[in-house]
Amino acid sequence: MMGYTPAQKASIEHVDGPLLISAGAGSGKTFTLTRRIAWALTPGSAGEGRAFVDDIDQVLAITFTEKAAREIKARVRSTLRQEGLVEQALKVDAAWISTIHGMCSRILKEHALSLGMDPSFSLVGDQEQRDLRAACIEEAIGAENELLDDGRFGGLMRAFGARGEESSVQGMLTRMLDVASGLMEGLGAFELGPVPFAAPRLAMELKAAYEETLAIVESCLAETRKPGVTLTAAQAGCTTAVEELDALVEGECSHESLLSWLAGSFGPAKRGSEAYKAAVDALRQARAHAAGECEAACARPHAEALLALAREVEERYQERLRERGALDLDGLLRTVLRAFREHPDMAAAYADRFKLVMVDEFQDTNQLQVDMISYLVGEREQRLCTVGDAQQSIYAFRGADVSVYEEHKARMRSKEVGALDVRLDANFRSHAAILAFAECIFKQEDVFGAGFLHLDAGRDESRVKAPYRGSAPRIDIVEVDGEKGVGADDRADFAAEAIAERFEQLRADGHEPRDMVLLLGTMSRSVRYAEVLRAHGFDCVITGGSTFASFPEVRTVGALLNALANPADTQSLFAVLTSEVFGLSANDLVDLSTKRDEDGLPRRRSLTEGLCAAAEEGFGSLLLQNAVRTLKRAYARVGTARPSAVVAGVLRDSGVLLRYERAGAQGAAQAANVLKAVRLIEDYESDGSGISRVARSFERFVTECGKDKPGALTSSARNYVQIMTVHASKGLEFPIVALADCWKVPSRDTSGCLLVKHARGTVFCSLRPAKAAPEIRKIESAFELEESATPLFERLAQERSASGYREVLKRFIAQESLEERRRCLYVAVTRASEALIPVFTERTAPLVEDLSTALCGDGDFPEREGRLDYGGPELARFTRVVVTAEERDAYRRAQSERGNARADFAVPVYEDAVPFRPVPWRMVGADLCSYSSLSEAKANVFEGSGERAEEDAAVDALSLPVEEGARSLAEGYAPSPFSLDDEESWDEIAASIAQDADRATDLGSAFHLIAQHAVEARREGAPLDWPSTGRVDAIARACGVTADQRLRLEAALHRWFASNTALRAASYARMRAEVPFCTEVEGQRNDGDGDEGMQPFFLEGEIDLLCENGSDRPALVVDYKTGGKADEPRERLQEKHALQAQCYALAVLREGYPSAELRFVRVEQEDAVCPGQPQEVMYRFEQADIPRLEKVVRETRRAARTKGRPGAS
Structure with a gap:
C-alpha cells in the first residue's frame, strides 16, 4: 500500500462493510476504485491469507458511461497482471463492470424466458427513442385537431396550438414524457396542485380587500384638508369596484367573468401615506391572488386533458416498443425493478450474488436507479460502496436528482448502516492557484456553504508534463461592458476577441493550441467564438455539446x-x-x-x-x-x-x-x-x-431532434483549440481553460405556460393559459410570496391555493436551476490544471455576483484594471473592457470586410470530360422496353381485335418511365417527392394523370392512386384500410370519375380492402406501392440458323404492390385489374396475364428473392366460389425459372421489333 494517501488506503482496504467515498475533482477516484477491486481479489484482503472475493465475477462495478466502464476494465486488467493474478485478469472482459443499463440488460437476458420475454430483445437508443416518441405524439395529436370543435382534446388544441413552440401541446407532451420516463410510477407521479378557489369566493375576497382599502382611503381623506387626485380617484374606484363585485356575485360569477372584470378594474396608484401604501399593497396582493386563481381554474381542464393525452401517447409508445420487441433505457430499469418486486426468487438470487458492489458518479443517479441497486447490496447496504461529489452533479436535465444523493449520504452515515465515511480531498490535477480560486468562490455561505469539499493540492509540480509558461497570472479575469446601445451580441464579440488575444499571448509564451479549451455554458454563440479564434490564426474545432x-x-x-x-x-x-x-x-x-x-x-x-x-x-x-x-x-x-x-x-x-x-x-x-x-x-x-x-x-x-453529438475524425496530430460545453468537458482536464457564457441562469424553465419539476418521487406541475390580457399579466406580476423558513419543497406540499402553488413552484425551479448552474461553474473551473480565463459580459448575472462577493466583498470590481486576492499564491488580474459605439461600428466594418474576402475555392477539373449533348427522351428505345410495349406484339392473342382492355390501359397509366440504368427494386424505389400529408400534392398527381386520356381510364387511375395512398399512409403493423371519404372524393374528382363509375369504384375498393390478399399483404414486414424496376435482359448471338442476333436490353415497368420479408424470403407481387368481364374462362385469364407475370417475376427474382408469388386481382369481378372476394389469377416462379423467363421476354421482344419493321407482315 505504498504511494497511497491515507484516504485512498482506507478506501481500498475497507472491503467488508459499507463505504461512502466523497471524491473531489481530480482526486484519483478511478485509480482508487480499480485498486480496491484488485485488493479484494488479493490473498490477505480477508485476513488469514484469504482473498475477500474468490472471483472477479463476484464484483459489480457500475459506472456512469460506457467509456468509464472500459477505462476501469483496462485498469483492473493491468493491475491484476501486475499483482500476478493472471487468471482473474483474463476474466475482466466478462466481468460485471458496466453502466447500470448494461447490468440490467445482462440480468434480463439471463431471465427473459422465465419473465415471458424474448431474450433477443433490442435496446432503443436516445435518438431513436426521441424519434419514436415524436411519431407517437404526432399520431395522437392528429392532422387537424386544432380545427376540431368537439372531442376530448379539441379545446386543448385550440387553447395552446397542436405544434410549434415549447408551450404547444406537442412541446408540453414531450417535456412531460421526458420527465416521466425516468420514474417507476411514470405519469402517475404527476401532481397538478391544489384545486383553484371557486369564483364567488374569490369575488367576495376581492370585495373585502377593496372595502378595506376604501376605509383607509376615507380615513386619509378625513384627515386631509385638500385631498389630492390620488385619494379622490381611489375613493371613486374602490366604491365602483365594490358595487360591481356585488353585482357579479349576485349574478353568474365564473372564473372567466371575474378575469374579464379584473382586466378592466380599478387598481389604485401607490402614492400617499404609509397607511395608504400598505393598503394598496394588500389590495394588489388580493388582485394578483384572484387573477392567479382564475387563470389556474381556466387552465385546469386543459391540464387534466394534457395529462390524459400524455397517457395515451405513452400507451402508443409502449405498444410500438412491444411490436419491435424493444425496450428503451428507462424501461429497461423499470422492467428489472418490477421483476425483482414481483419475483422474490429472482431477487433472492441476486441479493447474495455479489460480495462487492461499487457505484461511481453516484451524484448523477435518480431514485429509480437507487431502488434498483438496493436489491443487490445486502441488508443495511453491507456490500455497497458509492463514490460521488455533490458539487459535480450537473445532469438534472437527464433526470439526475442531487437530493437523492444527499439522502443516500445521510442514510449511509446513519447508525443503522454505519458506513465508513472517507473523503478523497487531495487534487492531483490542478495547480494550487486553481484550487484556491475555486474555494474562494464556492465555499461562500450562499453558494456551497458548509457542504463545500475542500481540496488540497496533491500533485508533484516537478512531474507536470505541460507546466505553465504564460507571462500573465494564472487567474486572468475579463469583464466586457458597453456603452448604451452596445448590445449583448456586440459584447460577446469583444469577449471572444479578449479570449483570442490571451490565447495568442500564451502561444507566444510557448503553449500549444492543444493546451487550450474554451468552455461555454450555452453553444448559441459557439460558431462566433470559433470564427474569432480562426481570425487570430488558431485552428479551432467545436468538439462537444453542440447538437x-x-x-x-x-x-x-x-x-x-x-x-x-x-x-x-x-x-x-x-x-x-x-x-x-x-x-x-x-x-x-x-x-x-x-x-x-x-x-x-x-x-x-x-x-x-x-x-x-x-x-x-x-x-x-x-x-x-x-x-x-x-x-x-x-x-x-x-x-x-x-x-x-x-x-x-x-x-x-x-x-x-x-x-x-x-x-x-x-x-x-x-x-x-x-x-x-x-x-x-x-x-x-x-x-x-x-x-x-x-x-x-x-x-x-x-x-x-438532431441532438446527436457532432461527427469526429481521429487525428494523431491534433493541435487545435477546442470549444465545448461544460457538460461535455466533465471528466476531462486541460492546461488552460477560458470560460464564457456560463454565468446566467436560464429562465425558460420558469417562464412557460407549463411548469414541471420532479423532486423526491413527485412531479409538480402547473399550467396557465397560453393567452391572457396584458392587464392580467401585469396584475399577476405584483404577487409576492410570503417569506418563510420552511424549505420550498415542503411548502409545495403545504400550499392550499393554486396561485400560491405556482409561485412556490416557480421559485423552487429557479432555486434548483441556480444551484445546478453553480455546480456547472465549479466543474468548469476544476477542469483547468494550469491557468483559468473567466470572461463575463453581464455584471448582474447571478454567478457574476458570486464572483464579485468572493473577490470584492461588499465592494465592486476595479473600474478598469486591478489585482484581486483570492487566497492563492499570486493575485488575479482583472481587466474591464468598455466597448464604445464607435468601437462597435469599426469592429462591424472590419468583420464585414473580412467576410467579403473570398478564400481560395478548389474545384475539380475533368480534362477528359465529354461535352454534354441533350438527347430527346424516348420511352421505348433501342435498348429499353416495357411490358406494355411487349404486350402489343401479342395483342391479337390476348385481345383479339388489337384494342387493349380497360384493365391493361390502367396498368400503362401507372407505368411511368424510370431513370436510365435503374437496376434495383431496393435502390431504385423513389416515392413521389410530394408530401404524403399534402392534400394538394395528391390532387396534382391525380389531375396530371387524368389529363392524359390516351394513357388511362378514369376509374382505373383513381383506383390505383387510392390504393397507393392506402399503402403510403399505413402505419407499421396496421391492416390495409382505404383512405378517408374526403380523400377518395378528391382523387375521384381529379380523375374525372363519373357518377356511374363512382359506384363501381367504391365496390372495387370494398372488394380489395376486404380481400384475403390485402390481409395477407399487410402481414409482410415491408409493403411498397408503385415500385419501378429496370432489369437487364441478356442478348443472344446469331447462331447461324437464320435468326438475327440480339444485343442486351433493359426491361422496365412498375409494380402496383410489392410485399417482402427480406431478400432471402419469398416475395409477393400484387397487380390490380379494373374492368374485364365476369364470364371470362379461368384458362383465358391465366393466359391473358402470363406475359406480365413473367416480366414482373423476372425483375423480382433478379433481386435475389428465392421465389415470387404474383397475384392479379380483378377488383371489379367477384369470385364465384368465394362471394365477397375478388377474382384472382395467381402465378409462382422460382430462381430456377430465370433462364426460361429471359427467353420468353427475349422472344417477345424480337417479335415486337419484327412487327414494327417496314414491310413486316
Whole structure:
C-alpha cells in the first residue's frame, strides 16, 4: 500500500462493510476504485491469507458511461497482471463492470424466458427513442385537431396550438414524457396542485380587500384638508369596484367573468401615506391572488386533458416498443425493478450474488436507479460502496436528482448502516492557484456553504508534463461592458476577441493550441467564438455539446437531399448552390435566374431552369460549370442509386471534401459532420425508402431532434483549440481553460405556460393559459410570496391555493436551476490544471455576483484594471473592457470586410470530360422496353381485335418511365417527392394523370392512386384500410370519375380492402406501392440458323404492390385489374396475364428473392366460389425459372421489333 494517501488506503482496504467515498475533482477516484477491486481479489484482503472475493465475477462495478466502464476494465486488467493474478485478469472482459443499463440488460437476458420475454430483445437508443416518441405524439395529436370543435382534446388544441413552440401541446407532451420516463410510477407521479378557489369566493375576497382599502382611503381623506387626485380617484374606484363585485356575485360569477372584470378594474396608484401604501399593497396582493386563481381554474381542464393525452401517447409508445420487441433505457430499469418486486426468487438470487458492489458518479443517479441497486447490496447496504461529489452533479436535465444523493449520504452515515465515511480531498490535477480560486468562490455561505469539499493540492509540480509558461497570472479575469446601445451580441464579440488575444499571448509564451479549451455554458454563440479564434490564426474545432443538426454543413446536406428529391424546391437548391459545396457568387446566381426573351430583354426564370440552360449552353464561371456538371450527374442517378450514394457523389465531385481536407482542424470537423450525415441517410434508406421519404426523415431529424453529438475524425496530430460545453468537458482536464457564457441562469424553465419539476418521487406541475390580457399579466406580476423558513419543497406540499402553488413552484425551479448552474461553474473551473480565463459580459448575472462577493466583498470590481486576492499564491488580474459605439461600428466594418474576402475555392477539373449533348427522351428505345410495349406484339392473342382492355390501359397509366440504368427494386424505389400529408400534392398527381386520356381510364387511375395512398399512409403493423371519404372524393374528382363509375369504384375498393390478399399483404414486414424496376435482359448471338442476333436490353415497368420479408424470403407481387368481364374462362385469364407475370417475376427474382408469388386481382369481378372476394389469377416462379423467363421476354421482344419493321407482315 505504498504511494497511497491515507484516504485512498482506507478506501481500498475497507472491503467488508459499507463505504461512502466523497471524491473531489481530480482526486484519483478511478485509480482508487480499480485498486480496491484488485485488493479484494488479493490473498490477505480477508485476513488469514484469504482473498475477500474468490472471483472477479463476484464484483459489480457500475459506472456512469460506457467509456468509464472500459477505462476501469483496462485498469483492473493491468493491475491484476501486475499483482500476478493472471487468471482473474483474463476474466475482466466478462466481468460485471458496466453502466447500470448494461447490468440490467445482462440480468434480463439471463431471465427473459422465465419473465415471458424474448431474450433477443433490442435496446432503443436516445435518438431513436426521441424519434419514436415524436411519431407517437404526432399520431395522437392528429392532422387537424386544432380545427376540431368537439372531442376530448379539441379545446386543448385550440387553447395552446397542436405544434410549434415549447408551450404547444406537442412541446408540453414531450417535456412531460421526458420527465416521466425516468420514474417507476411514470405519469402517475404527476401532481397538478391544489384545486383553484371557486369564483364567488374569490369575488367576495376581492370585495373585502377593496372595502378595506376604501376605509383607509376615507380615513386619509378625513384627515386631509385638500385631498389630492390620488385619494379622490381611489375613493371613486374602490366604491365602483365594490358595487360591481356585488353585482357579479349576485349574478353568474365564473372564473372567466371575474378575469374579464379584473382586466378592466380599478387598481389604485401607490402614492400617499404609509397607511395608504400598505393598503394598496394588500389590495394588489388580493388582485394578483384572484387573477392567479382564475387563470389556474381556466387552465385546469386543459391540464387534466394534457395529462390524459400524455397517457395515451405513452400507451402508443409502449405498444410500438412491444411490436419491435424493444425496450428503451428507462424501461429497461423499470422492467428489472418490477421483476425483482414481483419475483422474490429472482431477487433472492441476486441479493447474495455479489460480495462487492461499487457505484461511481453516484451524484448523477435518480431514485429509480437507487431502488434498483438496493436489491443487490445486502441488508443495511453491507456490500455497497458509492463514490460521488455533490458539487459535480450537473445532469438534472437527464433526470439526475442531487437530493437523492444527499439522502443516500445521510442514510449511509446513519447508525443503522454505519458506513465508513472517507473523503478523497487531495487534487492531483490542478495547480494550487486553481484550487484556491475555486474555494474562494464556492465555499461562500450562499453558494456551497458548509457542504463545500475542500481540496488540497496533491500533485508533484516537478512531474507536470505541460507546466505553465504564460507571462500573465494564472487567474486572468475579463469583464466586457458597453456603452448604451452596445448590445449583448456586440459584447460577446469583444469577449471572444479578449479570449483570442490571451490565447495568442500564451502561444507566444510557448503553449500549444492543444493546451487550450474554451468552455461555454450555452453553444448559441459557439460558431462566433470559433470564427474569432480562426481570425487570430488558431485552428479551432467545436468538439462537444453542440447538437449535430446545428452545424451549417449538416443543414446543407439536408437542403441537398430536398433539392435532389424535388428539383422544383428552389429554396433548398439556392441553399446548396451558395453553400461551401459549390460557393456560387451573386453573379452566378444572376446568370442562372435571368434569361433573354425574343426581344433581348431580361426575364426571370427559376434556378432549376437556369441549371438546365447552363447544362445545354455551357455558359457560366468555373464555379457554375462545376455545380452544373456535379448536379447533372447526381440527378441522373436519382431513382437508380441509393440516396446516400447520390449525396456522397455530390460531396466528392463538387470538391468540397478536398477543400475540407485542406482547411485543417476545422475542415476535418466539417468533413466528419457531412460524412456522419451520409451515414444517417444510409440508416433512413435501410428500409428501402426512396429519396423523397429519406429527405423528409432527414429534415424531421434536423428540425425536431438532431441532438446527436457532432461527427469526429481521429487525428494523431491534433493541435487545435477546442470549444465545448461544460457538460461535455466533465471528466476531462486541460492546461488552460477560458470560460464564457456560463454565468446566467436560464429562465425558460420558469417562464412557460407549463411548469414541471420532479423532486423526491413527485412531479409538480402547473399550467396557465397560453393567452391572457396584458392587464392580467401585469396584475399577476405584483404577487409576492410570503417569506418563510420552511424549505420550498415542503411548502409545495403545504400550499392550499393554486396561485400560491405556482409561485412556490416557480421559485423552487429557479432555486434548483441556480444551484445546478453553480455546480456547472465549479466543474468548469476544476477542469483547468494550469491557468483559468473567466470572461463575463453581464455584471448582474447571478454567478457574476458570486464572483464579485468572493473577490470584492461588499465592494465592486476595479473600474478598469486591478489585482484581486483570492487566497492563492499570486493575485488575479482583472481587466474591464468598455466597448464604445464607435468601437462597435469599426469592429462591424472590419468583420464585414473580412467576410467579403473570398478564400481560395478548389474545384475539380475533368480534362477528359465529354461535352454534354441533350438527347430527346424516348420511352421505348433501342435498348429499353416495357411490358406494355411487349404486350402489343401479342395483342391479337390476348385481345383479339388489337384494342387493349380497360384493365391493361390502367396498368400503362401507372407505368411511368424510370431513370436510365435503374437496376434495383431496393435502390431504385423513389416515392413521389410530394408530401404524403399534402392534400394538394395528391390532387396534382391525380389531375396530371387524368389529363392524359390516351394513357388511362378514369376509374382505373383513381383506383390505383387510392390504393397507393392506402399503402403510403399505413402505419407499421396496421391492416390495409382505404383512405378517408374526403380523400377518395378528391382523387375521384381529379380523375374525372363519373357518377356511374363512382359506384363501381367504391365496390372495387370494398372488394380489395376486404380481400384475403390485402390481409395477407399487410402481414409482410415491408409493403411498397408503385415500385419501378429496370432489369437487364441478356442478348443472344446469331447462331447461324437464320435468326438475327440480339444485343442486351433493359426491361422496365412498375409494380402496383410489392410485399417482402427480406431478400432471402419469398416475395409477393400484387397487380390490380379494373374492368374485364365476369364470364371470362379461368384458362383465358391465366393466359391473358402470363406475359406480365413473367416480366414482373423476372425483375423480382433478379433481386435475389428465392421465389415470387404474383397475384392479379380483378377488383371489379367477384369470385364465384368465394362471394365477397375478388377474382384472382395467381402465378409462382422460382430462381430456377430465370433462364426460361429471359427467353420468353427475349422472344417477345424480337417479335415486337419484327412487327414494327417496314414491310413486316
